Amino acid sequence: MILPVAYALVDEETNDSWKWFYQQFQENVQDPRQRKLYVISDRHAGILHAMNNLEAWKEPHAHHRFYLRHVRSNFASKFKNVTLKRMCWLLGSTTQEPKYERLMRELEATNKAASRYLKQIDKTKWTLLYDRGMRRWGNLMSQQRSPAKLLTSCFPCAAPAVDTNGSTLFLIFPPKHPFTTLFFLNIPF
Numbered sequence: 001m002i003l004p005v006a007y008a009l010v011d012e013e014t015n016d017s018w019k020w021f022y023q024q025f026q027e028n029v030q031d032p033r034q035r036k037l038y039v040i041s042d043r044h045a046g047i048l049h050a051m052n053n054l055e056a057w058k059e060p061h062a063h064h065r066f067y068l069r070h071v072r073s074n075f076a077s078k079f080k081n082v083t084l085k086r087m088c089w090l091l092g093s094t095t096q097e098p099k100y101e102r103l104m105r106e107l108e109a110t111n112k113a114a115s116r117y118l119k120q121i122d123k124t125k126w127t128l129l130y131d132r133g134m135r136r137w138g139n140l141m142s143q144q145r146s147p148a149k150l151l152t153s154c155f156p157c158a159a160p161a162v163d164t165n166g167s168t169l170f171l172i173f174p175p176k177h178p179f180t181t182l183f184f185l186n187i188p189f
Helices: 015-028 045-053 068-078 082-093 097-110 112-119 146-154
Strands: 002-004 037-041 062-066 161-165 168-172
Touching (some): 015 045, 068 112, 082 097, 082 112, 097 112
Parallel strands (some): 037 062
Antiparallel strands (some): 161 168
């Protein structure tokens, strides 16, 4: 079950606004009894900056992963080739090391720039094979995200949401709605 738990109203999505959001989330929403927090997002610069610069949001306290769909979408916008796009998806979704290595060799032989692009992204954050077991909830394909799509169709916002699974807290960032507004408590920024 996915529940919206926090929104923020900010002038724009910046490093500072995302850092502030994560600090507020931790102070006002996160249950201190939770052992770990799993953040699944796109690769927005502000989110990356916050996750890399707030100690409480670094591993082992929190685990940040990228939606494979977003990685593939960004990859496809740079490398406009259906075969390369498919290879990106297969690389991210395989759980077999020989298959991953073969696909990576094929990608490099087909397009060295595309191979370099994917190698620059930490493979523990976007591939099932190398994420060290953190994606117990699935491989982040669009079917698993349909509740998030439903949520964003009901609310005019790109709200982080939480999916509880036993004692694990998942912070999931649904795709942006055209009328995105972030709202989080009434705390001055």
